[in-house]
């Protein structure tokens with residue numbers, strides 16, 4: 001279970017936003033894709049989930065690219081977007097049933113996991129609710145439950161912390177940890193650097209569409225020349241060239 005991004009050049013037009021991005025997320029690893037607003041985190045994720053096509057380079061999950069076998073690639077991948085995307089005309093229960101169908105999951109097993117997660121995220125009595133009745137945080141929790149019932153090989157989580165309360169944030173991180181232990185590879189983009197420092201095993205520091213540095217916190221500290229520097233110190237220190245991302 002490995003997600004490999006190799007020499008990715010890409011973006012929204014002929015002028016690339018991403019310039020030669022390479023990193024790996026291996027089984028049992030939570031990798032933080034770190035960067036300020038506009039650094040290129042969502043663009044990288046949009047390439048991984050197949051919304052954008054690379055201009056150069058390759059993205060593979062277990063050596064399979066989207067073009068080699070789209071069904072196999074997508075079946076290995078679960079994605080949690082920054083902005084929850086739900087179907088207005090479907091209830092919470094129908095969203096879960098749709099996910100079960102789309103991923104071809106064993107219904108009994110998926111509902112066993114779903115019921116546990118619905119309990120954790122305090123949604124158990126809301127199965128017949130429509131998205132219009134949910135708060136933003138509740139919509140995000142629906143996306144979390146839909147993503148995690150898939151028991152995917154690779155999870156891609158885009159900026160999860162902004163809409164969640166502290167309890168839900170803790171519950172999500174506990175869930176991420178148990179999926180890591182199960183052997184999933186997890187990529188999480190965030191600009192909440194203190195939380196990333198605490199939970200991620202490995203970091204990819206993005207700035208202006210390029211990788212400024214990558215490694216474990218210890219490796220980044222060594223590279224930065226300060227054995228007690230925080231991730232924030234390192235990121236800001238490495239990107240202080242007077243230019244913003246935007």
Ligand SMILES: Nc1ncnc2c1ncn2[C@@H]1O[C@H](COP(=O)(O)OP(=O)(O)OP(=O)(O)O)[C@@H](O)[C@H]1O
Nearest residue numbers: 012017035036037038039040041042043044191246
């Ligand atoms: N749909 C789009 N069309 C054209 N350019 C875009 C589009 N979305 C993003 N960009 C540009 O791509 C660059 C990287 O943006 P991206 O959304 O990947 O950053 P990010 O690191 O995810 O930022 P944030 O933390 O604000 O979500 C920015 O310069 C942005 O202006």
